[in-house]
Amino acid sequence: MRNKAPKISFVSIIFPAVLVLIWHLVSVTGKAPEYMMPSPIKLIFVMFDFVTGSLKLTSYSGTFFAHSIVSLGRVLSGFIIALTVGLPLGLITGRLSCIYKIIDPTINAVRSIPGIGWLPIAMVWFGVGTKTAIFLISLAGFFPIYLNSVAGAKSVPVNLIKAGKMLGARHILLFCKIILPWSMPSIFTGMRLALGISWAYLVLGELTGVNSGLGAVMMDARMLGHVDIIIISMICIAFWGKLTDEVLKLLMRVFFPTLGDDKI
Amino acid sequence: MKVNDTILKINNIEKNYAAGEDSEKVHVLNSLSFSVKKGEIVSIVGPSGCGKSTLLNIVAGFEKTDGGEVYYNNTRVFGPNSEIAVVFQAPELFLWLTVSENIAFGLNIKKEDKQVIKDKVSDFIKLVNLEGFEKFYPNQLSIGMQQRVALARALILSPNMLIMDEPFSALDYQTRIMMQKLLLKLWDKFKMTILFVTHDVEEAIFLADKTIVLSKRPAKIIDEIIVPFERPRQISIIADNEFLKLKSRVLGYLM
Numbered sequence: 001m002r003n004k005a006p007k008i009s010f011v012s013i014i015f016p017a018v019l020v021l022i023w024h025l026v027s028v029t030g031k032a033p034e035y036m037m038p039s040p041i042k043l044i045f046v047m048f049d050f051v052t053g054s055l056k057l058t059s060y061s062g063t064f065f066a067h068s069i070v071s072l073g074r075v076l077s078g079f080i081i082a083l084t085v086g087l088p089l090g091l092i093t094g095r096l097s098c099i100y101k102i103i104d105p106t107i108n109a110v111r112s113i114p115g116i117g118w119l120p121i122a123m124v125w126f127g128v129g130t131k132t133a134i135f136l137i138s139l140a141g142f143f144p145i146y147l148n149s150v151a152g153a154k155s156v157p158v159n160l161i162k163a164g165k166m167l168g169a170r171h172i173l174l175f176c177k178i179i180l181p182w183s184m185p186s187i188f189t190g191m192r193l194a195l196g197i198s199w200a201y202l203v204l205g206e207l208t209g210v211n212s213g214l215g216a217v218m219m220d221a222r223m224l225g226h227v228d229i230i231i232i233s234m235i236c237i238a239f240w241g242k243l244t245d246e247v248l249k250l251l252m253r254v255f256f257p258t259l260g261d262d263k264i
Numbered sequence: 265m266k267v268n269d270t271i272l273k274i275n276n277i278e279k280n281y282a283a284g285e286d287s288e289k290v291h292v293l294n295s296l297s298f299s300v301k302k303g304e305i306v307s308i309v310g311p312s313g314c315g316k317s318t319l320l321n322i323v324a325g326f327e328k329t330d331g332g333e334v335y336y337n338n339t340r341v342f343g344p345n346s347e348i349a350v351v352f353q354a355p356e357l358f359l360w361l362t363v364s365e366n367i368a369f370g371l372n373i374k375k376e377d378k379q380v381i382k383d384k385v386s387d388f389i390k391l392v393n394l395e396g397f398e399k400f401y402p403n404q405l406s407i408g409m410q411q412r413v414a415l416a417r418a419l420i421l422s423p424n425m426l427i428m429d430e431p432f433s434a435l436d437y438q439t440r441i442m443m444q445k446l447l448l449k450l451w452d453k454f455k456m457t458i459l460f461v462t463h464d465v466e467e468a469i470f471l472a473d474k475t476i477v478l479s480k481r482p483a484k485i486i487d488e489i490i491v492p493f494e495r496p497r498q499i500s501i502i503a504d505n506e507f508l509k510l511k512s513r514v515l516g517y518l519m
Contacts, residue, residue, distance in 0.1 A: 162326050163356040165344045167370035167417065177373070181360045258360040258401055 038228045046228040047235070060217060060229050064236065071213040072240060074130065074205070075198045078137025082194055086142045087187060090149025091179060095156075104150070111143050115201055119208075128209025133202060140201040141194035148190025152183025184256050195248055199241040214240075271337060271425060271457050272300040272323065278331030279318055292318050294482035295332070300474075302424075305451065305458040307468035310478030311518055316461040319483070320429050323459060324350050336425070346370075349418035349456075353430045355410035357402040357417070364389065364398040366413050370421045388416040391450065408439040412446065419450060425457040433463055440464075441499060444471060452496065465514045466502055475510075477517045486517050 020040050026032045027039035038046075049055035053062020093100050118136060126132045156179055164178040180187075206215025214233045221229035252259055279293040292315040300306050310316050321327040323334055325344040334341040336348065357366050364385050371381045389395055392412040402410050411431060418426060432440045444467060451458060462468050468475050469491055477487040489510060493501055501507050 157356070159352045159354065159356045160358075162321075162324070162344075162350065163352065163358075163414075165326070166324065166348070166350045167421070168346050168373040169369075173373060177369075178358065181358070184360070256360065258403075 035225060035227060038231070043228055043231060047232050050229070050232055058226060058229060059224075060221070060226070063217070067212055067214050067217050068236065068240060071202055071206070071215065071237075072244075074133050074213065075137060075195075075202050075240075075244070078134045078201070079141050079195055079198050081134070081138035082141030082145055082198075083191065085138075086145030086190070086194075087149050090146040090187075090190075091153045091175065091183065093146075094150040094153025094183075095175075095179060100150070107143075107146065115140050116204060119204060123208070130210060133205025133210065133213075133215075136201045136205045137198045140197045144193035144197065145187070145190040148186045148193070149183060152186030153179055155186070156182045181256075185259055188252050188256075188259060192245060192248060195244055196241060199237055199244075203237065269301050270299045271302045271304075272459070273335040273338075274298050274319075274323070274332070275335065276332035277319075277322060277329045277334065279315065279322065279327075280330050281318075291482035293322075293329075294484045296484060297332075298476060298485060298488065300457055300459060303455045303457055304474065305460065305472045306474045306476060307460045307462055307472035308476045308478060309462060309465060309468045309514060309518065310483060311480045312463070314478050314480050315483040316478060317429055319478075320350075320427050320459065320461055324348055324427050346421060347424045349421060349423035349426050351411070351414050351418050351426065351428045351431045353433060355402065355407065355414040357410055357413055359402050361401075362398065363394060363400050363402070363405070363413050366402065367416045367420055369417060374421075384420055388420050391419075391453075392416045392446065406439075408435050408443065411435070411443065415447070415450065419454065419456070422454070423456055425459065428458065428460045430461055430463060432467065440467070445499070447471065448496065465511055465518070468514065469507060469510050470497065470499075470502060475514060477514055479517075487513075489514065 023037070024040050027034070027037060027042075034042075045055065046057050049057040049061050051062075051064040055061065089103075093104055115136060118139060119132070122132045122135050126135055160178060160182065161174065164174050169177050202213070203215040203218070206213040207219050210216045211220070214236050218230050218233040221227075221233065274297055276295045276297050277293055278295060279291075280289040281292050282289045296319065298306075308316055308319065318327065322329055323336075323341065325341050325348070336345060341348075358369065361369065367388055368381050368385045371384060376384075386398075389398060392415055394409065394412060394416070397405065397409065402413065405413070411434075414431075432443045435443060447458075448471065458471075460468070460471060469489075472491050475489045475491060476485055477489070478484070479486045491510065492506065493504075
């Protein structure tokens with residue numbers, strides 16, 4: 001509901017605070033060695049340095065934005081490819097039962113192959129590098145967008161279609177003016193799922209063969225023994241994942257004000 | 265009656281339905297024939313599930329017949345026609361559009377001039393008493409108000425014929441009477457032909473020039489009753505002896 005943004009209460013801060021405190025105690029007392037789990041205070045410094053580059057603590061000093069932009073670019077390219085293919089295909093499939101019968105079973109069968117199972121063949125097709133990452137992201141993002149577009153298009157009430165026809169909307173107009181806007185809440189759910197999963201597949205795509213991006217930083221840091229940078233990269237991905245989700249929600253709220261506050 | 269007075273002619277139409285691909289066919293409409301004169305209000309009553317909605321869907325061009333023909337202005341009906349507007353049982357508004365945008369929908373599809381659309385929409389908002397609600401979304405309105413938007417949305421295209429499928433059945437008694445009066449007011453202004461399906465026998469007689477009574481499935485016409493009351497009609501006629509006689513005659517068929 002509007003005006004009822006979830007407030008973070010004091011109680012919900014206690015649990016993570018206790019966890020960080022235990023983490024801190026375990027590191028300063030030497031129970032967990034530095035090379036496995038650096039202390040939270042050290043992480044804050046390394047993080048600061050990763051973003052600003054002012055402390056020169058690691059070889060990754062000041063590279064946060066460069067890597068983030070590369071990763072963000074891959075996620076967005078993959079997401080946009082998934083959207084341009086998944087959305088129209090899903091809407092058409094949802095409306096035309098003959099096309100549904102022809103392609104939907106196959107798409108659902110292909111969907112059951114886990115994303116990581118595509119990595120080897122993607123490397124054969126696209127080589128190691130950016131193309132593979134973008135392929136994996138668009139493939140992963142395609143399924144939730146497609147499935148939710150099908151569900152949305154299938155759920156248009158028969159009489160709403162009749163109302164549109166009676167008012168003169170046919171064919172493409174019927175699609176753009178009625179089927180698409182009616183399906184929007186469902187499509188939006190698909191887009192959010194796709195964007196979330198895009199970040200997961202970004203890491204998979206960047207783990208091998210690329211030397212830029214947050215996933216590559218993680219893998220590189222592992223080989224150089226920089227546990228702090230691995231954890232910081234994880235935090236950065238969480239940050240970008242949340243931020244892109246919020247931007248998507250904001251865009252939806254601006255362009256589709258009737259989507260319903262509960263949906264956004 | 266002159267031949268060219270007839271706007272709608274239903275000629276021996278047949279309709280069967282199959283619930284599934286293998287299941288037995290259900291005979292819904294049994295050689296139905298009747299005609300409607302230009303500007304006439306015709307109501308159709310019949311037991312639940314007798315095929316009244318199917319009949320309307322066929323006239324509106326949403327469904328095909330399995331036999332017989334429908335003629336609108338001496339031309340066979342094969343699909344939806346911009347001269348035939350439909351109001352459904354539920355308002356079926358476009359929930360993502362405001363009241364004004366819903367009413368303007370058909371004119372926008374026709375790519376009418378922006379200023380013309382604006383003026384027409386504001387006229388129709390006044391006609392259905394929705395001033396002040398132009399920017400509201402359908403979900404923010406009562407069902408009665410939504411149904412008025414649906415009426416305006418259909419009538420703004422100046423249809424010659426209005427088809428209504430139990431449009432007021434979801435409304436409470438007072439709102440229903442208000443809507444009936446509004447409908448008659450609009451009819452008085454535009455003189456469109458109205459084909460009206462209802463469960464409510466009183467409504468069927470009060471509004472109509474002619475009431476068609478259908479039998480249970482497969483539907484055929486058991487009676488065509490000419491309603492003799494002068495227009496404009498006052499709601500008080502429902503207590504008139506003549507009215508009560510007609511009402512019990514129709515109820516007699518349905519019970």
